[in-house]
Structure formats: structure tokens, C-alpha cells
Amino acid sequence: MDIREALYTTRAMRRVKPDPIPQDVQKRILDAAIRAPSGGNTQGWRFLFVDSPEIKAKLGPLYRDGLGTVFGSIYKDRHDAAQADPEAEESKQFMKMYKSAMWLADNFESYPLLLFAFCQGDPTGASLFPGVWSAMLAARAEGVGTAMTSVMLFHQKEMFEILGVPQDEGWSFGCTITFGYPTGRWGVAPRTPAHEVAFRNQWGEDIGFEIPEPLWPDGK
Amino acid sequence: MDIREALYTTRAMRRVKPDPIPQDVQKRILDAAIRAPSGGNTQGWRFLFVDSPEIKAKLGPLYRDGLGTVFGSIYKDRHDAAQADPEAEESKQFMKMYKSAMWLADNFESYPLLLFAFCQGDPTGASLFPGVWSAMLAARAEGVGTAMTSVMLFHQKEMFEILGVPQDEGWSFGCTITFGYPTGRWGVAPRTPAHEVAFRNQWGEDIGFEIPEPLWPDGK
Numbered sequence: 001m002d003i004r005e006a007l008y009t010t011r012a013m014r015r016v017k018p019d020p021i022p023q024d025v026q027k028r029i030l031d032a033a034i035r036a037p038s039g040g041n042t043q044g045w046r047f048l049f050v051d052s053p054e055i056k057a058k059l060g061p062l063y064r065d066g067l068g069t070v071f072g073s074i075y076k077d078r079h080d081a082a083q084a085d086p087e088a089e090e091s092k093q094f095m096k097m098y099k100s101a102m103w104l105a106d107n108f109e110s111y112p113l114l115l116f117a118f119c120q121g122d123p124t125g126a127s128l129f130p131g132v133w134s135a136m137l138a139a140r141a142e143g144v145g146t147a148m149t150s151v152m153l154f155h156q157k158e159m160f161e162i163l164g165v166p167q168d169e170g171w172s173f174g175c176t177i178t179f180g181y182p183t184g185r186w187g188v189a190p191r192t193p194a195h196e197v198a199f200r201n202q203w204g205e206d207i208g209f210e211i212p213e214p215l216w217p218d219g220k
Numbered sequence: 221m222d223i224r225e226a227l228y229t230t231r232a233m234r235r236v237k238p239d240p241i242p243q244d245v246q247k248r249i250l251d252a253a254i255r256a257p258s259g260g261n262t263q264g265w266r267f268l269f270v271d272s273p274e275i276k277a278k279l280g281p282l283y284r285d286g287l288g289t290v291f292g293s294i295y296k297d298r299h300d301a302a303q304a305d306p307e308a309e310e311s312k313q314f315m316k317m318y319k320s321a322m323w324l325a326d327n328f329e330s331y332p333l334l335l336f337a338f339c340q341g342d343p344t345g346a347s348l349f350p351g352v353w354s355a356m357l358a359a360r361a362e363g364v365g366t367a368m369t370s371v372m373l374f375h376q377k378e379m380f381e382i383l384g385v386p387q388d389e390g391w392s393f394g395c396t397i398t399f400g401y402p403t404g405r406w407g408v409a410p411r412t413p414a415h416e417v418a419f420r421n422q423w424g425e426d427i428g429f430e431i432p433e434p435l436w437p438d439g440k
Contacts, residue, residue, distance in 0.1 A: 003361045006223040007252045007354050023429055030414045030427070031435045032227045036353065037368050040295060041317060043411065047418040055421050075260055097261060125345020126352075126370055126395050133256065133350035134227050137357075141223045148257050150346050164423040175346050191263065194250045198267040201275050203384040207250070209243055215251045 001141040008216040010137050011189040013145025014104040016180025020051070020112045025142045029179075032138035036131035044120035045128055046171065047135075048163060051113050058162045059152070060108040063176075066154035067105045071098065093190065104147060104178060113179040116152075116163060118171045128174045136177060145182035150175050188214050221361045228436045230357055231409040233365025234324040236400025240271075240332045245362045249399075252358035256351035264340035265348055266391070267355075268383060271333050278382045279372070280328040283396075286374035287325045291318065313410065324367060324398060333399040336372075336383060338391045348394045356397060365402035370395050408434050 030047060038045065050056060071079050079098065082091035115135065119128040136146040152159050156173050165171055191214075198207040250267060258265065270276060291299050299318065302311035335355065339348040356366040372379050376393050385391055418427040433439060 001223045003221045003223045003226040003357060004248075004252065007358060008255045010255075010257075012257060027414075027429055027431055028224075028435055030418055031431050032224065034411045034414045034417060035228045035230075035409065035434070037230075037232060037356075039368075039370065040298075041313070041409070041411075043417065045417060046423075047414075048423060049418065049420045049427060052421040078260075093261070124370060124373075124394060125349055126368060129345050129349030130353035130356075130368075132346075133353050136257075136350075137223060138227060148259075148346060148350075150259065150344060153344075163421075164425075166423065174344060189255065189261070191254045191261075194247075194254045194267075197254060197263065197265060198250055198269065200269045201272040201383075203266075203268060203386065205384075207269060209247055211247055211251050214255070215248055 004216045006137045006140050008188050008214060009186040010140040010146070011187065012100065012147040013180075013182040013184065013186075014100045014147045014178065015183045016111065016145050016178070017183060018110045018112055019181050021144060021179050021181075025139075025144060026113070028142065029135050029138045029144070033131040033135040036134045037127070038131070039122065039127045042121065042127070044122055045131055046118045047131075048116040048118070048165075049113060050116065050163070053109065055162065056109045056111070056114065059114075059159065062155040062158055063108045063151055064105045066151040067101060069154050070151060071101075101149075104149065105151075111178045111180050115177040115179065116159075117174040117177070118165065119174055120170050120172070122172070125174060132175060132177060139179060140186075143181065144179055147178045148175050149178070152176050188216070224436045226357045226360050228408050228434060229406040230360040230366070231407065232320065232367040233400075233402040233404065233406075234320045234367045234398065235403045236331065236365050236398070237403060238330045238332055239401050241364060241399050241401075245359075245364060246333070248362065249355050249358045249364070253351040253355040256354040257347070258351070259342065259347045262341065262347070264342055265351055266338045267351075268336040268338070268385075269333060270336065270383070273329065275382065276329045276331070276334065279334075279379065282375040282378055283328050283371055284325045286371040287321060289374050290371060291321075321369075324369065325371075331398045331400050335397040335399065336379075337394040337397070338385065339394055340390050340392070342392070345394065352395060352397060359399060360406075363401065364399055367398045368395050369398070372396050408436070 302314040
């Protein structure tokens with residue numbers, strides 16, 4: 001698969017089938033992840049794959065509780081606004097994301113594979129999330145859908161106990177990635193055009209060009 | 221370019237030529253970046269390109285001072301160890317990275333393009349570094365080398381002033397990316413094999429396979 005197709009179409013694919021991810025596919029995903037940059041090449045990362053039904057059954061209820069917290073706090077205003085004015089374009093986009101996120105939570109135990117990513121000595125995430133994103137892009141190339149979620153942050157202590165993560169070695173939880181063969185179609189996610197979130201030389205200064213439409217697949 | 225080639229060969233390319241990066245290449249890099257995942261699709265990111273000699277001249281001395289701090293603190297033990305036993309394999313790798321990092325600092329003003337990435341409401345970096353890494357992968361596909369560095373964290377306040385970043389809107393600095401056409405060759409960076417940094421179901425448990433050599437280009 002072409003790099004640009006992967007970069008443009010690796011969007012959150014939360015609705016997936018329970019079919020297992022073959023081991024050779026898992027290998028290619030993991031081996032791609034560790035080629036990503038790591039500050040000072042310290043590689044202070046650990047990747048924990050979970051496919052045990054027992055472990056997933058312990059994590060699922062915590063995940064659902066955490067997601068309730070997310071929508072009752074961080075996203076409460078957006079959720080309230082969407083319910084007050086359901087016809088607004090922003091409301092529709094929010095509710096689509098909300099339903100998709102709820103699907104993930106409700107079906108947590110049915111994902112064939114989960115990845116929990118941890119890092120050490122990396123306060124900004126600069127040396128973990130490139131690797132995580134490489135895993136997601138490598139999965140895309142295999143036809144495997146992924147979604148990244150930080151919801152387990154709300155139950156980090158219990159999660160560390162369930163997964164056996166040492167509490168005294170300075171490991172931080174980065175995120176969970178869900179894997180599965182998607183039921184829907186790949187596509188380019190909606191985004192604010194690039195020139196509206198970019199500047200040149202000074203904050204607020206025009207970047208010097210406009211990109212009103214995605215440059216893939218039709219643009220140059 | 222194939223996605224796997226990009227994932228495996230986008231290593232830090234610090235030694236580059238001063239030739240400018242054409243605007244259409246900059247467009248493709250930036251437009252790829254904003255397709256990356258963003259929690260709740262909030263897109264709390266800003267990408268500031270710097271190509272002004274005056275701005276680079278103000279930032280360069282701060283960068284060199286910051287790098288001195290890095291090697292005098294975080295990496296001091298590794299630096300001392302490398303000087304004490306220069307023939308050890310670990311020492312050689314460290315000194316290679318050290319010299320390359322020093323080259324970047326010494327030549328900071330000569331990079332044709334720098335990117336400063338910022339985020340809002342994203343404490344873990346989960347919604348910024350995928351986009352940053354996409355920019356680096358998109359650059360790779362264009363033959364443009366990149367390197368990611370967090371060194372400006374040591375002079376964040378001065379950097380915010382130089383770049384005009386608002387101090388009261390909750391923006392965090394993520395990293396700087398250098399861009400340039402490389403003088404050296406692309407290759408796969410050395411890494412601890414994937415199975416040594418991955419577990420299955422429980423921390424410390426075997427992942428269930430071994431990947432002694434990179435799976436690209438020769439492996440499956």
C-alpha cells in the first residue's frame with residue numbers, strides 16, 4: 001500500500017469483526033512499531049498485546065466506567081450541545097463519534113486483539129506515540145482496523161494490577177489500541193483544513209498557501 | 221512509496237543540505253499531518269513552520285544551550301560511559317547519536333525549514349505525535365529528511381516569545397522537526413528486537429513469537 005493512502009485513510013475503525021488477527025500480521029505490526037523514533041534511541045517503550053478472554057473480561061467494565069467519565073466531564077459540554085441542537089453539523093459529527101465510542105465500550109470484550117502501550121522517561125509522549133501510530137498504519141496496510149483510546153487512564157491503578165505492570169519502575173500508560181477487521185469502509189476523516197491550523201514564522205501568520213480539499217487521492 | 225518502506229526507513233536525518241523545501245512539498249507534508257488521529261476529533265494542534273533566517277538566528281543559540289543541558293543531565297551517565305569505554309558497541313552508538321545531535325545544533329540556522337508543533341488539552345501527547353510522525357513519514361516519501369527534537373523545552377518561555385505563541389491559551393510545546401534533503405543514505409535504524417519489548421496478556425509474559433531481524437525488506 002502506498003504511504004499516502006495509509007496516512008489519509010487510517011481513521012478510527014471501531015466497528016470490527018471478532019475474527020482473530022493472524023500471528024504473522026501481529027508480527028509485522030509490532031516490528032513496524034519499533035522502527036519509529038525514540039529520543040536518544042532509549043526505546044523506553046513496552047507493547048502489551050491482550051487477547052485473553054479472561055483479561056478482557058476484567059478490563060471491559062473499567063473501560064465502560066471510564067468512558068462514562070469522559071462523556072460526563074471532558075466532553076459534557078459538547079454532548080449537551082449536540083443533544084440541544086441535533087440538526088447542527090457539529091452535533092451530527094459529535095453524535096457519530098459518540099455512538100462509535102459507545103460501540104467500542106459495549107463491545108470491548110469482542111475485539112480479537114488489544115494493545116496497551118507504556119513508556120518510561122518520556123513525559124511528552126514524543127517517544128511513544130510515533131511507534132503506536134506506526135502500529136496503526138502497519139495494521140491499515142494489512143486491512144486491519146484500529147482505534148486509539150486513552151480511556152483506561154481513568155482506571156490506571158486497577159489496569160496495572162490486572163496486566164501485572166510494575167508500579168515502581170516509572171512506567172506510564174500511553175493508550176490502548178483496538179484491532180479488528182472492519183465492518184465498514186475506509187475513508188478520509190473530516191478535518192479542519194491544514195492552512196487553518198498552521199502558521200509561518202509567527203503564531204497567527206498566514207502559512208502562505210491554502211489546502212481547501214484533501215490532497216489525496218485526487219490532488220497532487 | 222510503499223508504507224512499509226516508509227515505516228522502516230524514516231530514521232533521524234540530521235545532516236541535510238540547505239536547499240529549500242518547495243511549497244507543494246510543504247503542502248503535502250502538512251496535509252498528511254492533519255489526517256492523523258485526534259482524540260474526540262478536537263484537533264487541538266497547531267503547526268508553525270519557520271523558514272525566516274531572522275527567527276532561526278534567534279532560536280539557534282537557545283537550542284545549543286538546551287542541548288548542552290540535555291547532555292549534561294539526562295544523558296550525562298551515558299556520555300561519561302561512552303568516553304570511559306569508547307570501544308564498546310553501546311558507546312559507539314551513543315557517540316554516533318551525540319555527534320549527529322551536535323551537528324543539528326551547530327547547523328540549526330542552516331536547516332531550510334523547521335516545524336514547531338503545539339497542542340492544547342492533550343496531556344499525554346496522544347493527539348499530537350501521530351500527526352507529527354505523519355508529517356515525517358510524508359516528508360520521507362518526498363525524499364525529505366527529518367529529525368524530531370524536544371530540546372526547545374528547556375527554553376520554552378523564550379521560544380514562545382520569539383514565535384509569538386500566546387502564553388494564556390493553554391498551548392503546550394510538543395517538539396521541533398527539522399527538514400532538509402539528506403546528505404547521507406536512508407536505512408533501518410538499530411533497535412532492540414520487537415519480541416524483547418513486547419508481552420502477551422501479562423507484563424513479562426512471552427509475546428509468542430520472535431523477530432530477530434527486521435521484517436523489511438527481506439522478511440515477510
